[in-house]
Amino acid sequence: MSRRSRMSLFGLLARQFRSDLGPLLALAVIVLVVATLAATAPLALRSMTSAEVAYQMDNLPAVRRDLLSRAAGNPTITPGTAPFVQFEGALKAATESAPNPLRKALGEANFVVSTDSLQVARLGVEWNDPITPITLNVAPALEDNITLTAGAMPAPFDQVLAPQDPTRFPINQFTRDPVDPSIDILLSTASADQAGWKVGEERLVRVSQDDGFYAKLSGTFDALDEADGFWAAARSALQPGISHTSFSGSNTRIVTSAAFIDPGSWATLIDETRLSATTSVGIPLFTDGLTVDEDEELLPQLRHYLSQPQQVAKVANSTTVSSLIFTSDADSTLETALSRASTAISVLVMVASGPIGVAIAALWLLSRLILLRRRDALTLASARGASGVQLRTAQALEILALSVPGAAIGAVIAYLLFPSAWSDVSVILAGVVALVPPVLTAIATSPRSLRSARGDIDPRVRGRYRWVLEVIVLAMTALAVFLLLQRGLASSNGSVTVDPLLASTPLLLALSAGLIVLRVYPIPLMGFARAAKKRKGIVGFLGANRSIRDPAAGLAPVLAMVVGLAVAVFSGVLLGTVYGGVDSAAHSSVGADLRIDSPILTQEQLDEIAAVPGVADSVAIYQNNKLLNLSVEANIAVPILVVDTAALERVQANVPGAAHFDGDMSGKVGERIPVLLSPDLAAQYTVGKDSTLGPEDIVDGGDPGTSPSLSGVQDWVLIDRANSAAFDIDKFLPRITLITLDDGADAGAVTADLAKIVGSDATIESPADASALLDGSPVSGGLQLALLALIIVVALLCAATVVLALMISGPARERLLALLRTLGLTRSQAQGITGWEIGPTALVAIVVGLVLGAVLPLIVLAGVDLRPFTGGVLQPAVILDPVLLSLIIGGFALLVVIATMVAIATARRVSLAKTLRTSEEG
Template sequence: MTRTAGAGAAVTPRLIRKETRGDLPMLVCLAVLVLVVTALCAWAPALAGRQEDRALRQRVDAAQAHVPLISLSTTAEVFNTDPPAVDMATLLGSGRTLAEHLGGPAAHRLTYAGGGSYDYNQASLTSPLPPGPADTSTKLAISYLPSARTHLRYVSGHAPADRTPLGTAPQIGLSQATARALGVRSGSRLTLEFTRTPEVQSAPPRAVLLVSGIYRTVATADGFWTGRETLDQPLRYPQERSAGTVLAVRGLVGLDAADLLAGAGVAGPRVTWEMRADLSGAALDQARALTGPLSRYSADLSAALCLGGDWITGDISCQVGGQATGSLLVADSLTPLLAAFTAQDHQARALAAFAVDALAAVGLATSAVAVRLLLRRRQAHLRLQRARGASTARLVLLRCAVAWPVVLIAALLGWAAGRALAPTGASGSPQPVPAALAAAVVALTVPLMTWLAVREPRRPGRLRRSRRNITVGRRVVLESTVLLAATAGVVALRSQGPDGILGAVPVLVALAVVLVLLRIYPLVLRVVLRQARRGRGAVGFIGAARAAHDAPATGLALFVLVLTLGTAVFGGLVQRTISDGLATGAAWSTGADASAVAAGTVPPAGTTTTAPGTPTATGIRTALQHLHSLDLVGQADGAVISSVAVITVDPRQLAAIAPKSPLAHALLSGLATAPGTLTGPSATLPSFLSPGLRASEHTGGFTSTVLAHGQPRVSLIIEPAGTLTAAELRDPLLGPVTALIPAGTPMLITTAGAEDLMPQQSSGSTVLLLKGDSPATAGPAALRSAAAGALGPLARISVRSQTLSALRADGLTQGIGTIYTAASILAALSGLLALALELTLTSHERGRTTSYLRTLGLGGKEAGAVHFLQLLPLAVASAMGGTLLGLLEPRLMAGTLDLRQFTGGPAQPALRTDYSLTLALAAGVTALILAAAATETVLARRRRLGAVLRLT
């Protein structure tokens, strides 16, 4: 072949501009795809980081509302000198200096909340004596707690003075319940006997305190009273090693009480400084930056403030604010909180990776369709250039010279736009590597597909059959590789859990599903063809034949549609599962419409005159649960089981607030007979046991010796009435009370009649479940008022509706929903574009077929039917494949989808398919393809005879 002039000329700017004008529609399409992908790489990570920061701040704020996340404590060194060798005001004011020792930027993330506090161990109250014969001794613990002043109100007298006049006794404030239990009032004097310091004091030091005022607590929503309930309510427990009951109380003193007690020789108090974590802005990055310094904080403080240990006692001597103290201890609750959040965030990132990888695959597949259509539109031009002598390399270079600048400019513009829209000050940052990789893949698609389109075909001949065998073999190898890779990915995902690499497994599974569909639905079409041959009309046969002929060519469009639909179905399943799981988690957290938890055994006010389960005057039903801890002894083998959680309930109350509860039904039938009246030294308690406790004693029951307040010792005989099943252990009625029990603790449930036999313990708790009988009584305000009236202002109250709202507002939960919604919308738009391009790519062949048939006398309606029949298999295969993929993926990865971290509750939430969304998506894909067929039919009808003849 003779080359024409200019066939081998260089690629000039003029030639590039000429080619660009011809490729302009497809280049615009490529530019939009690259721009969107690179913009997402710059914008989405920052947005996700801001959502993670918000979620972490929510958890930190919720935790700090109850207890400080970071605290420092030490023991003040006290010497019996005059004046005493301690200046408590200076010592307590040194907290800010201690925070600065954290070092570097981390110190700015800790906020020191005012002055510190101090506490003394329990001292014996020698005067006045307990007013009743039931209490044989009294223990009084005193504390200086300045933050308590805004949480209580004095009803008699005044708060303890921080500056006591010289020569007067330290002042103390007591709660109304404590003053009543001690039989004192404002102006009374308390004589305390403290523990002596070994080898320093020969006798226990004594001190006299003046009761300056009586206070009552004020209910607050900040969780201040959590763990401080003894400031309001006294506690009674059996005397160790002797008969009798100890009355344990606690009071508040002023700032200089430690100075005055030091003059009396009382050993130094435990001093505590509380600090708050201030995670504003990039909270996740700041928290991670804190963990390292916090792990070394105690050692750094010791190195900076401590001189070494006493060679006799081994005690470390430190100097804080010029005051001698013991060693400094750091209590860090932020690091465990961050570890738990990191695990949840890792799961959220894994779920997000499935959607992001699917979106990336859809975008790249769409770009491949766009390049393919570009080359098809220029096919005649490429053939002409090839016939004039242009080499394959020159044609590939020319296409690259046209497309690569467009891709580069679109990538830069997309990156700039994404950076401009990305939120600043968040933990997430733009990802340039994925953006560059996506742009490079799109850019390399152009030369690869151009080379495949313009390369010189091999000479036909005797090797045609072997070439066909080689092609079939390559296809078999390729499909087998994809299937094996998808299987290996699923196995690795189930065994190792999700990570950055295994996030692409759903894409491999989608590709495997498409390959299976491409193998199956041509076989189905052949069956349809056999049936169509037997019919009289030619429309069905022709439509099925064309669909079978076009099946391999529509593989890329089928992949895009299946992956897009599968991702949307998968996202709908995840969001539906989380949404239903949130309701279950809220029900588990509160047990009923609301719950209230109080420390100790608290008899609810106003419930003694109502029958079990009967609604109160406010129309609210209540059920009471008391939690105790006992040591049990097996009757058969005598083995001791320590710290068994004992829950006392009235089954009728539980059945009244939850009639359909499996736990209430089991307890109502198994504990119908209440324990008999105590007539001797023992009492039998029918009980339901946890599986672990029942397994430790297969044949008999258990015994335990207890000493209740004001009663002689009693031997309890635990008689098993049944074993709690898994469904009963997961019953929401047990949620609030089991939250107070450490994981793995043996547990038993017995009737409320055993409550009078149980001793009051420091580890005991009271749980009140509340259920409103009408919408008015089920409101948060009514439930909170009823709970506070029953258990007092210090009860921790949770309302199910408010808990559910808080769970739904969680940053990670909302982030997952946002990612899947956005990814599904973008994938749908990309899939729509790919479908439009693919149909445009194959429309010429369908138009030619229709034109041939029209010249042979086929009518307009029959031509439209052929259009529908040609595209109907693609629509059905896409809808079925996408739905199958969306339903199959979460089941294949069920072991790795730990959605309980987002929902709460005792068990992994069951996967729930959003069938309405699935049907809507499948119908939408089918309608979209059929709408394209209708459009082509309308266009075909408008062609005149000349256009029809030209197509033929």
């Protein structure tokens, strides 16, 4: 039986592979890990962006997310049992004409037609308490979205008003002629309960002073799904509007309900009553299932759709709706989601540039180690006629055969993890990773690498090419930093992009720092070596000189340690900055420990709020929307905020960006009333000596700060409640209440007590609620996980470079230590000398990496706009968390020490006889 020759090409390659099995397997593992990360990263970021858009849109109420339009007039009405079929067709055409992906995101349009509020009186009652006005509504899709809780659906009718009979009119609630018609209406369960209207009960609805009709409650209903987009167009259908009369000495409740009638009878109602109508249309918007590319494409399409009127009737008249202009907060929310994703991606790309550099350094050291182990064979091949190109090609092809499968496996893993977000970019990145090791191997296979060279040359003697490269790197770094600082914050404008300047700046800074370390660290070491020369002991003297002459493989491990620690510290600072910024922005936007947004509150309710256990102080804010002319450097129509400014300053004492008042706002300065302009107005205009607000002269009352908590509009002027009469504001009807809590108060218990006072229509929010909404988003979770993963990866790669660097310098060290061991050098001294090879550079690199990691946020965050991410008005301040940074620095240093100890421990296994027998020098 023949035996395969071990001297054949395949046999020689197999023997060579087995002899270098350890380094080759290490290279394959690094390629696999890096290729997997490189291929997975863009897919994960795309998936994260889509998830962020879906998250933000899902947390947006339908009344703000869906496309809504309100227009005066009726839809086009056609005779027959389906009076709105033409209008429904026009709405369908308006949605189907939208381009994709907007068309894909739009649902089926719903509409509600409503009359103005009509007065209602209970029969046989002199005084109604509560007062129960209604609006008459029709919604063809209502029955598909409700469940009856009592009674039945409204019956059709063909007559509304009774025939004119001068002997009976004006109509009133005390004389009910049985021949007078009655129409069926349907109310929500909550509206019927608040109005005290029983199923089957009739009430008089007044169309005018002399005319009206009777309405019978045929049934009540609840929504099948209150979050369904249908209810966005029917805003008051489920919950009645609650207000109170302003009569002197009276505080009667007013319960305004939306009453629904049979859709086929709407034409009869309008023809007989001539009531004015308003048509409300809602088009649901769903972004679930859209890819990140479609999300980006959706934004400009949505903005264009909202800016253009949609035709719904061919012939326009004074009572028919001919076109609709839709409004929605979805475009701004979509832009915010994309901006948050873009910010996170920018941050991750910046941080990832460091591990990329460390991975290249590790692959370079592996290439050098493999070639070092093959030096004798390659030298022999060169001596027998192999050219440099042949040697480089052979080594590169062998490494390529190893790296391609690893990169392919990485791409497959990426696809299996994120199949729905697949992009060809992943294949390209995996291919680039596969090509890097062969290229580095080809570069390392130089004629110089095949020669054994002494390492004890003067470190001050440098090649001119190194100076040129270092100057280029330093110049590029300075230029990048200059451009970044000059440009300022970069806005994503609702697009997910990678900024090359931001991506490259951290790596350039780290590379420059590594070069500076290599230039600077020999200076103190040479001084130490001269001092050690005069002392007893060989370890310090010889170790310092070897560290100067041969700093364990040069730039690669230094760069790895500088970049590794810089990335770790930068990531820790960034996490602290982001989440500190989120908390600060949430507190600023809420404006207090608790914030109540509610229907109008009475003074009795405000007093009850102040008396709730745990409430330390409270202040109510009333926005009078009757615009007054503000004369500053221009004339501007603005609403007025009325508030007890002394209470406001107490409540917002610890709120970031809160307003600050220069003095007592309740009095006058001379004959002028002190006012506070909104932050936007204050940034553009100054209150001068000739400034007025309405009929009154005004003076600047202080600094408005930056908190957006006082109003939902950008332009306003704030006055103290004591001065409201000067502007003819005689009612205080607040909808915003800010509350501070006692120390140790249970916020949950206080919120539950407040909810009983303000009712179910109100929302009560704390800064923790606002923070949780941002912290719980896919982008926030993804950023935290990615930064943690990058810290771990870069730390492991850094440890690998330390081990590889010591392995590369191993042969020369072994020869020296073997000779010294024969002269009496102990093993502990040998290990000490080995430690000197990496110790000084590691110490300096760690110090520089720590400084660089602390400085990087100050430089890089000058170009990254974190406001979309934190939800704040201002760029968050850099926050250094000492506990987090201590853990990161301590863990990183420990890992480097362990890696060094592992490499040093290999010195114990050195064979003195073998080393001396094969030694070529000393």
